[in-house]
Every structure is written in structure tokens, then in C-alpha cells.
Amino acid sequence: MQAHTDDLTTFFNLINSLSALIAELNVHQENARKKGLELYNLGSFRASEPYLTIAASAGDRPAQYALAEVLRRRQGSITEEAKKWYRLAAAQEDVYALLRLGDKESLDKARELLPPRIEQGDGEAMLQMYELTKEITWLKKSANTRFPEALYILALQYDRDRSLVPEGHNPTDVIDLLLERAAHVNFPLAMNWYTNRQKVTTFPSLRREWLEKTAALNDLYGVLKYGFALGHGESGGDPEYGYKKNYPLSYALVWLVVNSAPEYQLHNSAALFLDDLGKAMNPQEIALALKVAQTWKATHPPLSENRLTYHGV
Template sequence: MNLKWLIPITVISYLCSGFALAQLSPEQATAKEQGLILYNQLKPSYATPFLSIAAEAGDHEAQYFLAESLRKKNHYMNPESQKWYEAAADQGDLYAMIQLGRNDDSLCKNLQNCAPVQKPAIEWLKQAQHIAKPKAENGDAESMYIMYELTVDKYWLKRAADAGHPIAQYWMGIAEKQGEGFFLPWQRQDSIEKWFKASAEGGYPKGMREYALLLSEKNDMEGYRKWNEKSALTGYVSTIFEYGSDLAHEPDLYGYPLDAVKGYALIYLLKELDGGGGMQADVKDQLQKISSKITPEQIAEAKSFAKTWKETHPPLSFFPEKLSR
């Protein structure tokens, strides 16, 4: 399995400055992969035992996502999640430093179970900025994006986007789509399209989806089909659902040739998301609609197709933001 598909963003270098990285055994690496798949499918409780194996072995990425899973499961940074954030931060993980720096401890104070901290939250943010800023000023796109997360200064988001960071490009497009920035009326849409196109070409599935939708608004259905399919091929849940629905003509909006068997298969794949994302009602409804159009033999063929797809394509993922709130 290709690990690049397991991380929530597609261009992560982790910026570990001079820290040794843990070497995982094959069993530990497999556990980490499975944990990341489940995490990206919004199943933090299921991900925890797998991520724990690699985290205990000293892998800072597993430590970070274990901390995220525990925090999400408990809805706040409890002592256990704090421990793993600190373990990752001690290895130079800037994302862990940022989460420690953002921590609002009001809930644990109310519950009277706050854990002792290594350092105040502001010190973690200062440490992250001390590491990231020189790299950003030297042209590193991810460090620029980290600086945006640290400062909430759109200057750094724009610099990261200009430097080719596809997630920064996506967020530039979203911000302008929501009305940010100053443009002449005919310029805004061109700028939005520029950012989403760059994000899509940079490999970010959410950018691909936004660019596809933008093309459909321009009545470029061929362009929509191209980028919607590309996004689905990454395992992105939203576009797999849309692609399957389009192929089955439920509804027929974008001019896909009818292929109800493949459409059923792609929607059927999403039954795997029984613990995350709240999609099962939509999946059940869509499968019922498509099954009314095809025979039991075709349904069996579709299920076989779904099995083959799963074995030959990246795992399903919601591609959650790495720095979740």
C-alpha cells in the first residue's frame, strides 16, 4: 500500500529539524498504515489501537495522529492525548506544537483532570515559529503554510499558495469564493479558478472537486467529468459518491455514459464507512435507487467490481485537515 494516500494532506514533510526518526518494524508500520486509514475515515476510536503500536515505538507521526484520535474521541485534550502531543512535539513535530499551543484547558479545569504541562501553550507556539520561520523565509512552501497556521496572517497563506502548496491554494480559492480580497467584478472568478486549478493540478482531492464544480458552472462538462473522476481515484469519499451517482444517472446531470453496475459498485464501497462521516443514510438510499435499475446478477457483478476497486485503488478517505479543531 502506498503510504502517501494515508496522510490527510498530500504534501507533508513534517519539518523535523535535526531529530532522529523511529524505525518501525514491518508489523509496526502495517499497524500505523491501518491506523491512518481509519483516522482518515473519521473513525478515531477504531484508529487508536493501531496508532498506539507505532506511537509506542517512537514514530512521531503516529504519536501525533494518536493524540488527535484521542482528543476527538474525548472532545478535548485529556491527559493521554496531551502526553502523545508532547511526545511528538519533543521530536520536532510542528503540528503537535501548534495543537499544544492552541489548547484551551478550560474543560479539563472544569473536570479537574488537567495534566501537568511541559511548558505553557505560548511557548510551544514560539518554538514552532522559531523552527518554521527561517525555512519559510528560505522558500519552503510547507513552512509558509505552517506560518499561516501560527499567525493567521493571509500574507503567509498567499506566499505558500504562490510557492505551489496545493492546500494553501485550495484555501485561497475558498477565501476568495467567500468574498475575501478586493477585485474588479470580472477578476474575482478568474482568480478563484486560478487557485482551484493549481490545487487540483497539485494533487489535492478537495481542490480537484472544487475545480470540477467550477468547470460545471461554466458548462464545461468534459472538464467536470475529468476532474471529478481524478478526485474519486484518490479515494476521496465525496467524489466517489458523486462519481458513482453520476455513472448510475442518479441523477444524470453531467453527461456520463450510463454504467449503473460501476455506479452501484462505487456507492457500495462506501458501506465501509459505517463508523465515520455520517454517510450511511445517503448510501443506503442511493443503493436502493440504483438496484431498482439492475438485475440481481448485475448487483453481484457490482459487488465483485467493488472488491477489485478496493484492492487496486487508494483507501477511502475524507482527507480531514491535519490541524483539526
Template sequence: MKKLATFIITALSAFSLSAFAALNTEQNLAKEKGLILYNQLKITSALPYLEEASKAGDQDSQYYLGESLRKRNRYMTTAAQKWYEAAATQGNLYAMIQLGRSGNDLCVEMKNCPVSEVKPTDWLLKASLLAEPKAQQGDSEAMYLMYEATLDRNWLEKSAESGNSTAQFWMAISTRQGEGFVLPWKRKESVAHWFKASAEGGNPRAMMEYAAYLHESGGDLEVARRWIKTAAERGYESGVTSYGAYLAHTPERFGFELDLVKGYAITSLLKELDEGGSMQSYVEEVLPEIAEKMTPTQILDAEKFADQWKKSHPPLSFFPDKLGR
């Protein structure tokens, strides 16, 4: 217990100072590049960039490097644990929670989990001890992390009610799955409420879910179209895919006005996601279908529009959960 208390005091100091490693320009660019690639599910490509910033002591990069290594191997490896622990000793609660979850990792069944001086349950306890004071003070992110560390749904609800868009998204998902006490005839309404709140908080995944709800429930399609467009403008892969397809009427949904130039241009942006699942086969199928309806001049205009879009919008992203499973 004395060892645990010592760790907590040290970690609390680090947590209050955040990441104490100052990156130089080159290291900061490497971090940014690594995070872009990570969010595009280009895990292997992201590794050298995240490693450069991690070796410089940046705790966010250390955490995402741990995530990348774990996801690439699909279980907790020695290398992944090393970087999670590096981030955790700087007070990174996300890293502590992932280390805490390693007690249920695939490596347990494989009987090859990395050796650690700290038990998974102790990592979760440490995360809780650090997060709870901030949560009690009204910090909505800390409330959400308390939920992740304890699986107490009350914390999820408190975080959502305090405006955390991630918690609001998962409140919608869990409510849709039948969790929580909600009157049966009020459940869909509750799901929509939380998706809408999360969308308004900037969560592009919730934007697409809320747009789908409006479409399915016969709601305001103008509002639905606006959320799809906003999700695309944020760079969310699903938003870009849907916005491009619906503008080009491949298929026609949500009542978007036909715009072949924009539809082709936005769909062509997806070529960049060449490591993110089956995206290339989708692009190779849909782009020619749109091009058949276009003139050569329109295709040139679309290429110019796509170039302008890339310069004025965030990079494409799948927006994976920060606390990935």
C-alpha cells in the same frame, strides 16, 4: 528565555532528523492501519493502532493519536496533550501548533485544561522559530505552517504561489469568503484559479470544488467529469459518492454516460464508511434505487468491479485537514 532557547536547539536537531524512531514491520502496519481508520473518521477504531506506533516513538503516529483523542473528546485532554508533546519534542511542527491553539480550546471555557510547563503562546513561538528558516529558503510547507502559527495571510499566499496544494485550497476558500484584496469582478476568477491549482497539485477536495465551479459557471463539463473521476480514484469520499451517483444517474448531472454496473459498484464501496457520519443511511437509500434498474447479472458484475476497484485504488478517506480544528 534560556529554557526556550535550549528547547529550540533540541527541537531543531530533531526536526532535521525527522522521526528518529524506526518502526518494525508490525508497528509500521499498525501505523498504516491507524491512519486509514483515522482518515475514514473511525476515530475510536484507530486509537489502538496509533497507540502501538506512538509507543514505539513514531512522531507522526503520536501527532495523530493526539488529534484522535482531542477530536473524540472535542477538547484538549491530558492524554491528547501527552502525545502532542511527545511529537513536539521530536520537532513536529503540527503538534506544536495544536498545542499553541489550546489557549483557545473548549477546555478553557470548561476550566479543565491540562497543566503544561509550556504556555500555548510559547508553543506557537517555537513552531515559528523552527519553520521560518525553512520558509525563507522556499519550503512551501514551512510557509504554510508559518501561516497557521502566525495567521499572517501573507504566508498563506506565499505558500500557495510556491505550489503548496493545501495553501492553494485555503487561498480559494478564504478568497471566496471575501478575504484578501481582490477586485469584486475578479473574485470568482481568483477562487477558480486557486481551486484549479490545488486540484492539479493533487488535492481531491479542490478537485471537487473546481468541478462544481465549472458546472455552475457553464464551463467545460468534460474537464469537470475528469476531476470528479480523479477524486474518486484517489479515494475521496465526496468523489466516490458523486462519481457513483452520477454514473447511475441518481441523479443525472455533469453529463456522465449511464453506467449502472460501475455506478452501483462504486456506490457500494461506501459501505466501508460505517463510522463516518450518515453514510450508511445514504447507501441504504441509493443502492436499492440503482438495483431496481439492474438485472441480477449486472449486480454480480458490479460486485466483481467493486472488488477489483478496492484492490487497485487507495482506501476511502474523508481527507480531514491535518491541522484539524
């Protein structure tokens, strides 16, 4: 009887150990997923790859799509390795992965998946139908639901080809309206563009307000623009936005970009600016700026490029 009890104890201890190990693995996978997607959204594709691989291998669909995108970008085309991850994401009904695969079977599957969602008024599904068919009617329908990416992409299309703007409408006004709607639901790409439209630039205080809103979302470009603006103007006036100089906050914001996004296309410009700014500050001011940077990081969402999910990337 004692031997039987000992065997049961050993068995249950083994089960507990396995459960603890599985829980530990799940935490590891979730941490890898979170880190990988943060780096991917930041545009740090090389750095994101090992983390995304862990999460994608565990079956996480967003990680699978993101990893395939990293591989596609790295090679400049859809390789067999990228296809493997697109297929795994597509098997979980990821429409963007189906679109990337682009073969008849995949596109037919996308056509099958989208109508039920469209019937429910899903703006993203309408945008995906546009990407599938390239019929601008679907893009307009998606924009009419106020889906942010669709509003922004429709503005892009109108800006590239003014003949697409409905007859009797002023293209500038239509583009402004689309961007304004997307900006008001905190879509950073639209906010950055809207900030530079004449409708906004003629009112410096309004322009500053939109820049600060974009930076508060921790949009990479918005943070850098805000940092640049605060660090310009030795005599007190930033020529573009009209800010008075604030070197500690400027240093903090640019430092965050330089130290968080080494693969960012404006990284070199940011690093040079930071170096010049540091030469104009004393050690105490720099120490204060680094504390400000850490506070900003702790109180804002992760830095992100906020790229479009599929269109044009």
C-alpha cells in the same frame, strides 16, 4: 569445553530468537501504523484508535499526532490524554502538534523551527507560519510556492471575505485560479470544489473529466459522487453530470464507500442509495459489481477523506 560450546550455542539461539521477536514486533507496529493512518484518513476515528495507539506508543510521530487528533475530536476539546500525544509528537518537532498545544513554550518552539525551512522555500513551513501568526501574507507566500493546501485555504479565505482579494482583481477569477492550480496537482478538496465552479459546470464533458480524476485518486467524496452519478437516470441521463446509467460500476463504488467508511457523514445516504440500486439489479449484476469493487480497491490508493492537516479541523 563441550559445556562452554553448549552455553554459546544456547546464547546465540537466544539472541536469534530475540531478534526474530523484535522483527515480528516491528512488523506488527508497522502494520498497525499503516492501518491506523488509513482509517484516520478515511475519517473512521473510532476504528483507527487502537491501531494508532500501537504505533504511537512505539514512537511514530504521525501516529502520535493522528491519535491526539482523534482524542480531540472525540471529546470536542484538547484533553490531558490528547495533550500527552501532542507533546510526544511535538518532542519530535511536529509543528502542527506544537500549534495544537498552543502554550507559549510550544509556540516559541514553532517560531524557532520554521525560519530555516522557510529560507529553503518550504511552502508547508510558510503555511504553518500563517497558522501560527494568522498573517495572510504568509498564506499568500505559501500559495505562491504552489503548496496545494495553501492554494485551497487561500481560496477559502477569499470566498469567505471578498475584501481580502487584491484590489483590481475579480474575486471569482482569483478563486478559480487558485483552485485550478491546486486541482492540477491532484489536491482532492480543490478538485471537488473546482468541479462545481461555473467555469467548469458550463462544460459537462470537462466536469465529468474532473469528477473521474478525483474518483481515480480514491477520494471518498469523489468516489461517492461518481457512484451516485452513474446510478441515476433510469432513462439514461444523470441530471447533474449527464452520465448514462452504469449500475454495476455505480453499485461497486457506492458499496466501497458503505463498507469502508461507516463513520462517514454521508454513510446513511450512501447505504440507502445502495439498497435502492440493488433492488433495480439482478443477482448476476450485483455479483459482477462486487468483482468490479474488488478490482477497483486493488488498483487504487486507499480511500481517503483527504482532510486538511490542521486548518479548520
